[in-house]
Amino acid sequence: MDTRTAHHGGDSPEPPRRAAARVLLRNWTGASTVPSRSLYPHQWSWDSAFVAIGLRHLSPRRAQRELEHLLGAQWGDGRIPHIVFNPAVPAGAYFPGPDFWRSSEAGRPAGAPRGTETSGIVQPPVHALAAWLVHRADPAESRRRGFLARAYPRLAAWHHYLTARRDLGRGGLAAAVHPWEPGLDNSPSWDEPLRRIDPAPLDSFRRADLDHSPAADRPTDLDYGRYVRLAGTYRAHAYDDSRTPHAFAVEDPCFNALLIASEHALARIAQEAGGDPAGHLERAHRTTRALVARLWDPDAGLFLCRDLHTDRLLADRTVSGLVPLIVPGLPAEVREALMHTARGPHFGLGRVHLVPSYDLLGPHFDGSRYWRGPSWFNMAWLIHRGLRAAGRYDEAKRLSAAFLTSALATDFAEYVEPHTGEGRGIRDFSWTAALALDLLNDDGED
Template sequence: MTALLDAAPVADTTAARPLRAAALRVLFTNWTGTGTVPSRSLYPHQWSWDSAFIAIGLRHLSPRRAQRELESLMSAQWADGRVPHIVFNPCVPAGQYFPGSDFWRSATAGAAAGAPAAPLTSGIIQPPVHALAAALVHEADPAESARRGFLARLHPRLEAWHRYLAERRDLGGHGLAAVVHPWEPGLDNSPAWDTALHRVVPAEACSFRRADLDHSAAADRPTDLDYARYVRLARDYRDAGYDDTKTEFAFAVEDPGFNALLIAAEHALAGIAEQTGADPGPARARAAALTRALSTRLWNPDLGMFSARDLHDDTLVPVRGVTGLLPLIVPGLPADQVNALLEATSGEHFRLGEVHLVPSYDLTGPEFDPNRYWRGPSWFNTAWMLHRGLRAVGADGAADRLRQGILRDAAATGFAEYLDPHTGAGRGVRDFSWTASLALDLLATGPKEER
């Protein structure tokens, strides 16, 4: 790990100014006028959890623009409460991204579920980071937020979003939200989904054309077989009218990372409710119930960390992925689980502080691939979330080292989408919005000793 240990640190003084300026350039370039695309090439539309992370960084640049980022996304919310994972820009040529709006057919296939006539969207979801982002954006400029009625307008939408997850997505009946497509937890081709995906009959290869390979190396992306299974799952959901009660889900999983983010968002939503004069009780009750369910149903004592649960056979998936570390962000997690997670982060499987950021999958696992999307590479958003979790449980030394690594690697890779955890080489596209935005956030908040 010479490359990591010998790399020059990014100082929190004038030396950080070029990094801040470069991050601002990325966000200005990727701004469309109403929202921010993750990448002008590979991802030319607005993505759900991307916009939440982007708003978290934008609040240090322009709290009002950060508010608009979230407002733009939430304006595409469906009547049933779901926040779709993509909001399509009608100005982007149809063939530039697949699956595009003509595949999802939200306005027609999703009409019974309350999809808006415009804008057109996808029909699946992504992790619910939005209430946390809204709370942080409000804190950046409470006076401007109050003047614009930002929280008052977003609160009912966020409440409906969380109710959708609690009432429509508790497919296992044990109080946790389930995901029904590998794109929903955000870790698309993680080895954690392999067993469940193997049950999915892939779509015919001639029925779609991958646009992602026009912009990124095939070795960095999911395989054609995985993609064919993604298409089949999305098509089946669409053809069932995006109805969570009628769809026969070939893929249904309770993911610890998704639910940990939902718990953090419920706590943030309770605070938003108090700020707006609404009742914080429902959000607090959901947070408490989710925490109990997470700590009992998804804790894997054999691995010493959290695991996804496959609802097909109601078993824990025996895979060590970064999603199993993210519950560190959950307030009130049992102390023995917190201690075990801290041990897991620094152990042989993730080697926090010895490799670049946090690998997305077990470094010793047979499926580990340092280049291929979520099968090993380190991502900046999961590192930021783990940094937040480490800070929350008082592991400040580890949090500060991770923060420094995020800033260093963001600068060294030109704000890469993700990177090789061993070499630090950037993978995927460059000038990636959430990498730039979360670097801005860490530059603005500083290490513990500067607070």
């Protein structure tokens, strides 16, 4: 497809930049951007970071406001919750909603905000990277508004929460305590850890997601019952990581790679805000060493997840294991092995649509079911960034072109089937549009 024009619902072709901007304008609530108006009607944490990265090309000030609204819901212990709920949205529009999480009540000991309802779990820490890129889009406006000066202490507290309270394995990496936290919600990597979880009864909750997507594309009822059980247990222990008996606790490579990349960005932010970057750089280097020591599997040529209950690596190959390509200072032999794996039969970089979320040859591959095979646009954007960091500019350009072709051809779908390229999930998805804007405006700046 010619990426100079896009079709939307059979309408006349429109320029790609305008098409992507239309999605973001439609999903803007006045304070933040929802991932979609249907299935995801609130503000999601890492979605908004990706949205801000794209919005900076339309309005740096609105991109700043996107992040400021999210940071305004930060808890006293430093965590940035994975959902900030909009009180104007009907209670039953999304589950689990504010009545389930009860953050302002159950999360009060952890410093949950009193006037804003949020979830109690987190998502991958891409926020400092987003804040730095947003600042660079218009440094003068950013300085005039004091954007980084206000964001820096909140971002530093967020990273401190992850590196201190979430180092559950005592190995220098942040742990995820719910399958939704690493972002790859129902990845096959979670199947083994989830078998330990007694699911909540199906009659104890109602899934709103099935009102918008076919059941065959979504997590199973069994898995959802386990998600609910884990979240309910966390809530019952006041979202206190030191008290909660986390039945699910894993170290995920994508989560920690983004923490490292954002720590490097936070060093730049600290310097811009008049602080000392040295501590952030040291923590980035320390976490990089831990990432390689704890999650790198040379036989697989990939980073794998570690189950902290068994203290062993989980064998499933997922796109999460390729994302460390973005990490500055990754050992050369590790980077080369990752490139070999990305191009090989398990992920087929350059031969399938974008980058599949799960091993193409794996026993649980499903090209249509949420995170069990489909190619996601945010993962392709991260791999694109990793390819540039590795100096693979031609491959990066090909992946960027494929991203834009798929995004425009599918009306900015949530994800695509990697073999056919068919759009799946929700259309007019915000991070797809935002990251398309970023690639359309790519000037090579890191």
